[in-house]
Amino acid sequence: MATAAYPLGGIVAPAKRPALSEYLRWSIDHKIIGVQYMVTSFIFFLIAGGMAMLIRWELLTPATDLMANGSSYNTLFTLHGTMMIFTWIVPMFAGFGNYLIPLMLGAKDMAFPWLNAFAFWLIPPSGLLLLAGYFVGPAEAGWTSYPPLSTLFSPDGQTLWALSIHLLGLSSILGAINFIVTIKNMRPPGMGWFQMPLFVWATFATSIIVVLATPFLAGALTLLILDRVAGTTFFNAAMGGDVLLWQNVFWFYSHPAVYIMVLPGFGILSELLSIHSRKPIFGYRMIALSSLAIALVGFTVWAHHMFTSLQPELRIPFMITSFIIAVPTGIKIFSWLGTIYGGKIRLNSAMLFGLGFLSLFVIGGISGMMLGSVPVDIHMHDTYFVVSHFHFVLFGGSVFAIYGGIYHWFPKITGRMLDERLGKIHFVLTYFGFLFTFFPMHILGMQGMPRRVAEYDPRFQDLNVLVGLSAFVLGISTFVLVYNAIISVYRGKVAGANPWRALTLEWQTSSPPPAYNFVGDPIPFEDPYGYGTEAAQAYLAAMEARFGPSYDPEARNKPKPPASISPTPAPEPSVGD
Amino acid sequence: MSELTVQHDAHTHDLEAISRMSENYKFAMWLFIASETIIFSVFIAAYAVFRFQNKEIVHAVHEALGFGGTLIVTFNTFLLLTSSWAMVMGLRSIQLDNVKGGIRWLSLTALLGVIFVILQYYEYTQLAAKSITLGFETDAYEGFGMHFYAPTAFHGFHVIVGVLWCLDVIRRARKGQYSKDNVIGVEVFGLYWHFVDVVWILLFTLIYLV
Amino acid sequence: MSEETMPVEHTEQSHKHHAHAETLAPTTTIMGITLPMPLYTTVFMILGILTVTEVLLAELIEGDIKIPLLLGIAVAKGALVVMFYMHLKTDSRAFALAFLVPLGLAILCTLFLIAVPSTGGYFGA
Ligand code: HEM
Ligand SMILES: [Cu+2]
Numbered sequence: 001m002a003t004a005a006y007p008l009g010g011i012v013a014p015a016k017r018p019a020l021s022e023y024l025r026w027s028i029d030h031k032i033i034g035v036q037y038m039v040t041s042f043i044f045f046l047i048a049g050g051m052a053m054l055i056r057w058e059l060l061t062p063a064t065d066l067m068a069n070g071s072s073y074n075t076l077f078t079l080h081g082t083m084m085i086f087t088w089i090v091p092m093f094a095g096f097g098n099y100l101i102p103l104m105l106g107a108k109d110m111a112f113p114w115l116n117a118f119a120f121w122l123i124p125p126s127g128l129l130l131l132a133g134y135f136v137g138p139a140e141a142g143w144t145s146y147p148p149l150s151t152l153f154s155p156d157g158q159t160l161w162a163l164s165i166h167l168l169g170l171s172s173i174l175g176a177i178n179f180i181v182t183i184k185n186m187r188p189p190g191m192g193w194f195q196m197p198l199f200v201w202a203t204f205a206t207s208i209i210v211v212l213a214t215p216f217l218a219g220a221l222t223l224l225i226l227d228r229v230a231g232t233t234f235f236n237a238a239m240g241g242d243v244l245l246w247q248n249v250f251w252f253y254s255h256p257a258v259y260i261m262v263l264p265g266f267g268i269l270s271e272l273l274s275i276h277s278r279k280p281i282f283g284y285r286m287i288a289l290s291s292l293a294i295a296l297v298g299f300t301v302w303a304h305h306m307f308t309s310l311q312p313e314l315r316i317p318f319m320i321t322s323f324i325i326a327v328p329t330g331i332k333i334f335s336w337l338g339t340i341y342g343g344k345i346r347l348n349s350a351m352l353f354g355l356g357f358l359s360l361f362v363i364g365g366i367s368g369m370m371l372g373s374v375p376v377d378i379h380m381h382d383t384y385f386v387v388s389h390f391h392f393v394l395f396g397g398s399v400f401a402i403y404g405g406i407y408h409w410f411p412k413i414t415g416r417m418l419d420e421r422l423g424k425i426h427f428v429l430t431y432f433g434f435l436f437t438f439f440p441m442h443i444l445g446m447q448g449m450p451r452r453v454a455e456y457d458p459r460f461q462d463l464n465v466l467v468g469l470s471a472f473v474l475g476i477s478t479f480v481l482v483y484n485a486i487i488s489v490y491r492g493k494v495a496g497a498n499p500w501r502a503l504t505l506e507w508q509t510s511s512p513p514p515a516y517n518f519v520g521d522p523i524p525f526e527d528p529y530g531y532g533t534e535a536a537q538a539y540l541a542a543m544e545a546r547f548g549p550s551y552d553p554e555a556r557n558k559p560k561p562p563a564s565i566s567p568t569p570a571p572e573p574s575v576g577d
Numbered sequence: 578m579s580e581l582t583v584q585h586d587a588h589t590h591d592l593e594a595i596s597r598m599s600e601n602y603k604f605a606m607w608l609f610i611a612s613e614t615i616i617f618s619v620f621i622a623a624y625a626v627f628r629f630q631n632k633e634i635v636h637a638v639h640e641a642l643g644f645g646g647t648l649i650v651t652f653n654t655f656l657l658l659t660s661s662w663a664m665v666m667g668l669r670s671i672q673l674d675n676v677k678g679g680i681r682w683l684s685l686t687a688l689l690g691v692i693f694v695i696l697q698y699y700e701y702t703q704l705a706a707k708s709i710t711l712g713f714e715t716d717a718y719e720g721f722g723m724h725f726y727a728p729t730a731f732h733g734f735h736v737i738v739g740v741l742w743c744l745d746v747i748r749r750a751r752k753g754q755y756s757k758d759n760v761i762g763v764e765v766f767g768l769y770w771h772f773v774d775v776v777w778i779l780l781f782t783l784i785y786l787v
Numbered sequence: 788m789s790e791e792t793m794p795v796e797h798t799e800q801s802h803k804h805h806a807h808a809e810t811l812a813p814t815t816t817i818m819g820i821t822l823p824m825p826l827y828t829t830v831f832m833i834l835g836i837l838t839v840t841e842v843l844l845a846e847l848i849e850g851d852i853k854i855p856l857l858l859g860i861a862v863a864k865g866a867l868v869v870m871f872y873m874h875l876k877t878d879s880r881a882f883a884l885a886f887l888v889p890l891g892l893a894i895l896c897t898l899f900l901i902a903v904p905s906t907g908g909y910f911g912a
Pocket of ligand 1: 144258259261262304305322323325326329364365366367368369371372373377380381382386389390393394397398
């Protein structure tokens with residue numbers, strides 16, 4: 001064989017994987033729960049993605065032709081947005097957190113394993129509750145659910161919608177409490193706050209936001225449900241209520257919540273960039289602390305979503321806070337650039353998605369600043385420009401981070417590598433599909449196309465067709481990942497303990513890790529990102545000696561070993577049972 | 578790595594584990610209370626906004642209820658304060674190695690909680706008789722009803738949950754699950770119960786006195 | 788052992804013992820006066836007295852001072868429960884942070900809602 005033999009001699013089969021049935025029942029093992037979160041939310045992602053395809057199909061022409069009427073269109077974008085946020089991004093990051101936090105801390109499990117399982121099992125029923133709306137007339141007031149649309153003009157599905165979000169919120173609060181306690185109290189000896197991997201920091205900051213912000217939504221939802229079922233009129237201005245009460249309280253929650261949706265992605269990105277450019281993270285403390293800064297300042301900007309509804313005197317103060325919050329984000333961006341600058345970059349799929357994140361998130365951040373400035377927002381509010389903005393940060397940011405994270409940790413979770421060639425195809429389709437779907441929306445928005453409409457002025461059609469076709473490419477790209485994951489679970493190259501030669505603790509155990517994660521107590525490397533140093537080399541060599549060789553991403557660049565000592569081709573690894 | 582394995586004396590190890598678990602449980606409970614604080618604040622804010630905008634309505638309600646009305650609620654407030662006191666005294670008993678005494682105190686806590694809920698229900702029927710209702714159109718006091726019932730009923734719901742939890746703690750205590758060195762289950766329940774009491778302290782002043 | 792040199796976990800531990808000593812004792816000493824009852828009972832007495840005071844004040848006084856005064860007493864009562872019954876005074880500082888940050892946030896948000904004309908309008912209208 002001309003190429004280096006994979007798997008390398010010595011790694012024959014991945015460590016034993018849990019049986020499939022383990023994933024289908026109640027389990028209090030954080031690794032099982034982590035995968036349960038990820039797979040469940042991915043299924044919801046596919047459903048919500050399907051809805052997006054229908055939305056784009058409807059928008060290929062200016063008239064309402066695919067849907068029976070505007071209401072069906074409303075329900076589609078409502079459930080699309082709601083599910084993408086509450087049943088895909090949030091629980092997916094919770095899945096990463098569950099799987100990785102105990103491993104990164106060298107712990108056996110989360111602080112409260114039972115609570116952890118409970119929080120997960122709230123999610124599937126809540127997702128189904130959302131969809132069950134289709135039996136009684138689904139929610140159609142958008143993911144923001146503004147009254148009076150959501151109180152006076154929505155069918156019963158809106159009540160199910162509110163109940164479902166309530167349960168999902170409870171789930172994420174319980175999960176966040178678990179993360180905070182685990183991170184504060186279960187760090188191993190030798191790992192101070194500033195030696196934690198940055199993903200742990202990001203999850204910590206995110207969890208603080210969840211605990212502080214989500215209850216605002218819970219309170220508002222309770223009032224909304226009362227308005228719908230108990231005859232109260234908290235949000236009915238004609239009857240002693242106030243619609244702005246909802247808007248304010250909703251955004252007390254929801255602006256902080258956009259950071260719930262992106263901070264863990266920042267954490268994943270920090271891991272990816274440092275590991276795959278083989279360089280210490282640049283400005284570790286700044287990245288860690290800016291997450292906390294974002295968590296706090298995030299509570300001061302909510303009214304930038306209400307520039308057109310709140311009284312004018314308040315616009316300038318909220319414009320200022322919105323600009324301030326870009327500072328910690330900017331600090332992160334520059335630290336990441338500093339991290340990869342001059343690094344020995346491995347352009348594998350994980351890294352490609354990381355770099356994709358970086359490039360797209362910057363655009364989303366800039367359009368955020370534009371929307372944050374009052375004169376621009378007065379024109380752009382509720383247009384496609386806003387749609388473009390939040391897809392750049394949520395898809396270009398969060399979803400790219402999730403994809404990168406999947407390529408990066410799939411080997412740890414399954415013991416097998418994902419196929420690199422398919423990974424690159426996935427990346428190219430996603431990146432360009434994304435750009436051509438969402439970039440033109442900036443232009444549509446500036447030209448005045450409103451969001452949340454099934455019918456539009458014919459002069460917008462050309463760009464909408466471009467957007468629609470690209471969206472279908474983007475939709476298809478998802479299945480490249482699904483296919484890749486399915487075949488790689490069985491046929492992928494065996495990963496070994498530490499295929500990326502990383503220094504954080506999750507790589508210091510077999511892939512997948514055994515029950516209770518570690519044999520003995522793992523000892524953290526002094527600096528989790530001390531790549532390229534001699535200490536790191538020695539450490540990695542010691543790890544290899546202990547755990548056996550791993551798949552070597554750089555093997556191809558190494559001189560081929562002389563035939564005499566070349567390893568005998570390993571037998572086809574037996575499929576995990 | 579194996580050289581670093583430390584030999585623990587079995588007994589201190591147990592105590593250490595309990596103490597670490599205790600810290601975890603208490604911290605988790607405080608974080609939960611953090612969330613509850615925010616969620617209650619939404620109801621309280623809704624009431625406060627109403628109060629500031631409709632002074633006359635609130636005054637009219639206070640007039641209509643009279644001193645007799647305040648007296649019932651004051652009595653109810655005393656019930657909750659006393660139950661909180663019984664709660665800590667129960668905790669103290671168990672810490673002093675008197676589990677039996679602890680059970681007695683905790684039973685008092687649960688009992689007072691139950692009476693509180695019953696009296697609150699009675700108060701609601703009184704108010705309903707004066708046409709203070711959830712719906713705006715039927716409400717004799719234009720919106721007071723909904724702004725009043727939402728926070729108090731949400732609080733009442735917490736009391737009911739607390740009573741059930743208290744009964745569970747009593748059950749565990751009788752099964753001998755707590756001892757001088759292991760009171761975390763009682764302490765965590767106590768945190769919840771006192772928090773519910775604190776919320777009432779604020780609601781009482783804000784709604785009935787101000 | 789000197790307190791300063793001990794690692795964090797142990798300080799928390801010693802806090803706890805200290806707290807126990809205070810709450811388990813059969814008497815309470817406040818401002819040099821020793822009362823023949825446990826701390827918890829003393830706090831209960833004070834709570835009772837404050838509540839009666841509140842109700843009387845609510846009936847008796849009128850004017851601008853009334854609302855802040857009554858709310859102030861309520862906050863004092865709440866603080867007593869939180870500090871002594873919930874042991875926040877002696878427990879880990881992380882707990883205090885976990886309680887006070889959301890409390891501050893809740894108060895600010897409530898004040899905002901009361902203050903803006905479009906919602907509460909107390910200061911605007
Ligand atoms: C530089 C920081 C950011 C600023 C200044 C900013 C600013 C804004 C503004 C002013 C709007 C309202 C536009 C309108 O409705 O007229 C908006 C909408 C939105 N932003 Fe951002 N943004 C930033 C970052 C983010 C991030 C990081 C996320 C998510 C990860 C995000 C998610 C959203 C979403 C979902 C909406 C749409 C809400 C809706 O449905 O109306 N933003 N942003
Ligand atoms: Cu925002």
